[in-house]
Amino acid sequence: MAHASEKPLTVIDAARARRAIFPPDFWRFRDLLAQMTMSAFRAKYMHLKSSFLWYYARPLTITLVFVVLRATADLGAGAPYPLFVLTGVCFWFIFADTFSAASGALAREANLIQKVYFPILILPLAQTLARFADVGLALIAIVALQIALGVGVDLELLMLLPVIVQMMVLAFGLGCAVAAVSLSWPDAREAANVALYLGLFLSPVFYSPEAMPPAARMLLQVNPMVGSLEGVRGALFETAAFPWAAWAYSCAATLLAVLVGLTLLGRASRNAAEFL
Amino acid sequence: MSVVVSKPEAVAAPALEPATALRVENLGKRYLLEGAKRALLSARVREDQSFWALRGVSFTVQEGERVGIIGRNGAGKSTLLKILSRVIAPSEGRAEIRGRVASLLEVGTGFNPRLTGRENIYLNAALLGLSRKDVDARLDDIITFAELGRFIEEPVKTYSTGMRARLGFAVAAHIDPDVLMLDEVLSVGDAAFQAKCLQRVGEMMGANPTLLFVSHSFAAVRQFCDRCIWLERGEVTMDGPVDKVVQAYAEQVMSLRPSVKWSEPARGGMPGTVKDPQPDYEPKARLLAARVVAEDGLPTSHLSADAEFEVEVDYEILEDDAYVLPAFRFYAEDGQLVFTAVFSAPGAENWRRPRGRYRSRAHVPAHLLNVGLHRVSIGLNTPHSGGLMRHHVEENALTFWIHEPRLGEVSARGPYTTVKGAVRPMFNWTHDMLDDLF
Numbered sequence: 001m002a003h004a005s006e007k008p009l010t011v012i013d014a015a016r017a018r019r020a021i022f023p024p025d026f027w028r029f030r031d032l033l034a035q036m037t038m039s040a041f042r043a044k045y046m047h048l049k050s051s052f053l054w055y056y057a058r059p060l061t062i063t064l065v066f067v068v069l070r071a072t073a074d075l076g077a078g079a080p081y082p083l084f085v086l087t088g089v090c091f092w093f094i095f096a097d098t099f100s101a102a103s104g105a106l107a108r109e110a111n112l113i114q115k116v117y118f119p120i121l122i123l124p125l126a127q128t129l130a131r132f133a134d135v136g137l138a139l140i141a142i143v144a145l146q147i148a149l150g151v152g153v154d155l156e157l158l159m160l161l162p163v164i165v166q167m168m169v170l171a172f173g174l175g176c177a178v179a180a181v182s183l184s185w186p187d188a189r190e191a192a193n194v195a196l197y198l199g200l201f202l203s204p205v206f207y208s209p210e211a212m213p214p215a216a217r218m219l220l221q222v223n224p225m226v227g228s229l230e231g232v233r234g235a236l237f238e239t240a241a242f243p244w245a246a247w248a249y250s251c252a253a254t255l256l257a258v259l260v261g262l263t264l265l266g267r268a269s270r271n272a273a274e275f276l
Numbered sequence: 277m278s279v280v281v282s283k284p285e286a287v288a289a290p291a292l293e294p295a296t297a298l299r300v301e302n303l304g305k306r307y308l309l310e311g312a313k314r315a316l317l318s319a320r321v322r323e324d325q326s327f328w329a330l331r332g333v334s335f336t337v338q339e340g341e342r343v344g345i346i347g348r349n350g351a352g353k354s355t356l357l358k359i360l361s362r363v364i365a366p367s368e369g370r371a372e373i374r375g376r377v378a379s380l381l382e383v384g385t386g387f388n389p390r391l392t393g394r395e396n397i398y399l400n401a402a403l404l405g406l407s408r409k410d411v412d413a414r415l416d417d418i419i420t421f422a423e424l425g426r427f428i429e430e431p432v433k434t435y436s437t438g439m440r441a442r443l444g445f446a447v448a449a450h451i452d453p454d455v456l457m458l459d460e461v462l463s464v465g466d467a468a469f470q471a472k473c474l475q476r477v478g479e480m481m482g483a484n485p486t487l488l489f490v491s492h493s494f495a496a497v498r499q500f501c502d503r504c505i506w507l508e509r510g511e512v513t514m515d516g517p518v519d520k521v522v523q524a525y526a527e528q529v530m531s532l533r534p535s536v537k538w539s540e541p542a543r544g545g546m547p548g549t550v551k552d553p554q555p556d557y558e559p560k561a562r563l564l565a566a567r568v569v570a571e572d573g574l575p576t577s578h579l580s581a582d583a584e585f586e587v588e589v590d591y592e593i594l595e596d597d598a599y600v601l602p603a604f605r606f607y608a609e610d611g612q613l614v615f616t617a618v619f620s621a622p623g624a625e626n627w628r629r630p631r632g633r634y635r636s637r638a639h640v641p642a643h644l645l646n647v648g649l650h651r652v653s654i655g656l657n658t659p660h661s662g663g664l665m666r667h668h669v670e671e672n673a674l675t676f677w678i679h680e681p682r683l684g685e686v687s688a689r690g691p692y693t694t695v696k697g698a699v700r701p702m703f704n705w706t707h708d709m710l711d712d713l714f
Contacts, residue, residue: 007375007454012359014304014368032402039388039399046390116379116403117362270365273358274307 021262023119023269032118036126040101041133055137059089066206079237080149083142088205090138091164091232094131095171095225096196101127102175103182103189110276120269121262124179128172135164142236152238159242163231166247170224170254176261180268183275204229221246224253296374297455297486298337298360303369305330305355305510329355330510333369337503339454342487344497344518346525347507353490356507357459360488375454375486378404389433393424393443396432400447414450421476422446449476456480457488475691478683494522494529495647498578499680523578526677530649532577533675535567559667561600561656564590564633568652568676581688581700582681584642587617587674589654590635597628599658600667602636607672609649614698625659643688646700647678 045051063086079087102124106113109123146153174192182188203225209217220226227243227250234242268275306326330352337343347353358364360371361379387396397418401411411418419428422443424435432440458477477487477500491497497504497518504521506514514521526532566589570576579585589602601624604617617638619627652674658665681687688702689695 010362010373010377012362012366012371012373014366014370028405029402031398031407032405034408035399035402039391042388042390112403114363118403118405273364 021259021266023121023266026119026121029118029122033122033126033129036122037129040127040130044130045133052137055134056141058093059086059138059141062089079151079233079240083145083149083151083237084208084233085206086145087142087233087236088203088229090142091167091229092200092203092205092225094134094138095167095228096200097134098128098131098168098171099175099178099192099196101131102172103178103192105175106179106183106272107276113276114273120272121176121265124172124175124265128168128175131168131171135168146236153236154238156235156242158235159231159247160235163228163235163247166251166254167225167228167232170228170250170257173254173257173259173261176265177257180261180264183268183272199223199225221249224250224257226250295339296336297339297341298371298373298488300333300335300360300371301369303330303333303356303359303371304328304367305352305359305364306367328367328510330359330366330507333507333510333512335505335512335515337486337488339374339486340484341503342501343489344494344501344504344522345488345490345507346492346494346497346504346522347513348492348529351507352510353492353507354459355510357457357488357490361457373455376405376451377455377457378448378451378453379457379459387432387440387444390431392431393422393428393435394419396443397447400444401451404448404451406451410451418446418450421449421472445473445476449473449480452480452483453485455486455488457490459490494526495677495679498522499683519578523576527577530677531675532649532677533673534577535565535575536670536673537565538563538670557665560595560598560658561591561593561667563654563656563668563670563673564592566590566652566654566670566673568674569637577676578679579676580679580681580685581645581647582642582686584640586637586639587652588635588637590633591656591668592633593629593631596631598631599626599628600656601627601659603655603657604638605653605655606645607651607653608646608698609651612698614645614650643686643702644699645678646695646697647680649675649677651675 045055063082066085066089067082105123105127106120112118113120113123178188178192202220202223204220209220209226209230212220227246227248230240230243231247231250233240306328308326329350333352333356335343345353345356355364357379359366360373361377363379388399391399394415397415398408398411401414402408422428422439422445424439424443427435427439432443435443456477487500489497489500501518503516504514504518504525505512506521506525514524566587567575568577568579569586569588570579571583571585576585587604589604591600591602593600601619603619606614606617608614617640619636651672653669653671654673655669656667658667680689686702688700
């Protein structure tokens with residue numbers, strides 16, 4: 001055969017150690033990533049009659065409740081409280097939903113993983129990418145309220161995209177890690193759910209860290225979502241300063257999460273089909 | 277006739293030679309028992325917490341070779357195919373595959389029920405590693421092949437099982453792989469579509485892909501493959517030409533019996549197992565041996581439907597001037613009597629022969645019996661006006677298997693997957709266009 005040597009060579013072996021963090025054949029399956037992303041997007045929106053409107057149901061009700069229930073005067077900082085809460089709620093739930101979707105992606109497609117080979121990294125990644133639709137929807141609501149309340153923007157707006165990407169990557173990395181660990185320890189996802197619930201209150205969703213006592217603030221800074229949520233507000237609102245230090249810490253935490261997540265998923269990928 | 281496979285060198289892993297499509301070296305797969313499943317992230321597993329589904333499997337497949345893998349349930353066939361299609365990783369050993377691999381472990385996997393048939397073609401093809409551009413070029417062929425008509429624009433959740441299977445196979449059948457792996461995928465769909473799938477597999481074989489076909493149906497393996505690997509308890513029992521391996525496998529699994537010998541009875545005693553012995557006469561003959569003989573003159577338990585063969589019986593006439601005729605009864609697998617073969621030439625009536633040993637052969641024409649398992653009962657009789665005097669009868673003396681002719685050879689089934697009926701002769705048809713007659 002004249003062209004035999006041009007055909008790709010697939011090597012299958014039992015080696016555990018030399019597993020790349022990133023699947024080397026990922027590029028070959030880029031069309032699958034696109035398909036899976038569209039699939040995840042449709043699964044979320046396209047089967048509902050008023051698909052996109054439903055997205056607003058949760059953040060708007062929660063925001064409304066907190067605006068009505070607001071007891072103390074100054075929980076928010078740098079922006080009117082309704083805008084502060086809406087931004088926090090929207091982006092917190094984008095983070096939480098992305099994390100949940102990514103961590104459950106393997107289990108959801110167990111049938112597929114057990115039948116066909118493809119880089120399983122595609123599954124959490126597709127879920128993450130599909131959630132960018134939520135980001136767009138959230139921004140529409142936030143910007144609308146921002147205009148209504150007359151809050152301006154400044155040059156820090158340029159940081160909006162990096163902050164959002166950082167937050168999504170953090171959710172993706174943590175999701176990968178939980179997805180991988182939950183293959184051999186199914187309780188991981190339940191534990192992650194509890195952590196998310198706790199995180200809702202340990203992140204600046206309903207209150208600003210500046211409204212906290214200094215000791216609590218120090219403790220709060222451990223949470224990488226502080227930098228992300230404050231970063232979104234800082235980028236969007238003229239009145240809020242961009243938290244450079246906190247966000248730098250968020251970026252470092254994100255990098256760590258992605259490395260750990262990809263490593264765990266890469267190790268799990270060789271035998272994921274058996275453990276699902 | 278097992279081919280001895282040499283143990284691979286542990287260190288050297290040279291690149292595949294150009295004509296080699298697949299090389300498997302000492303491949304093994306250990307499954308963990310439930311208690312050890314947590315060991316995914318830590319490599320240590322105790323020996324008693326696991327079992328080997330596959331161990332020490334080595335073989336090499338050249339480009340264009342069509343290899344069947346047979347074995348009983350749990351022999352490791354599917355495990356081997358899952359490793360080679362990279363769904364699971366081996367526990368030890370190594371495999372190298374050259375070229376694009378298409379593995380149809382289960383057609384129609386990965387359909388999104390909410391997407392239309394057309395959208396699912398793209399999704400499914402992407403899953404098999406095809407780019408959007410590749411699919412665009414094949415889309416019309418796929419849609420035509422799937423025979424879904426206007427349903428192609430409907431969500432897949434509205435499809436019947438058969439429609440899903442058609443769509444799934446249609447995608448899989450159009451990705452033009454270098455190495456094609458099939459695992460019982462042809463068991464879906466209705467008969468007409470199965471026939472089409474078989475034909476498509478045949479066409480793909482025309483493009484000379486390497487085929488790995490896993491099945492416990494040795495009939496299918498024999499039809500598609502020219503080489504066969506027999507797995508038993510995770511190890512290669514036999515590897516060689518398909519006819520030989522399938523024959524050995526079937527003889528063990530189905531207890532086929534291409535030849536039989538009966539021992540000499542005690543002098544004066546009742547010979548063998550005479551059925552319904554009639555007390556008013558002494559048997560005048562007894563059976564000695566019988567066999568199914570292929571065209572090459574050798575006993576065989578595997579016959580192709582397009583091959584003629586003979587059933588041969590040796591017997592002894594115990595007294596001079598006896599009128600004894602041999603007869604065969606052919607039964608299908610379900611016990612249904614297909615036909616009786618009697619000696620009917622002119623002069624057969626009252627054909628008297630001296631004492632001695634004789635051999636009679638009945639010639640069975642090609643394209644007579646349908647495919648499947650058949651049994652032959654043998655009798656030595658004296659027909660008379662009052663009925664039949666049975667000297668010696670052996671029920672189910674011989675057992676053999678009629679196979680579908682190899683792909684591309686003449687078969688009375690024509691384009692059909694199966695043709696029902698005890699016999700399956702070739703008929704001469706004439707067809708006329710009525711308009712031309714008037």
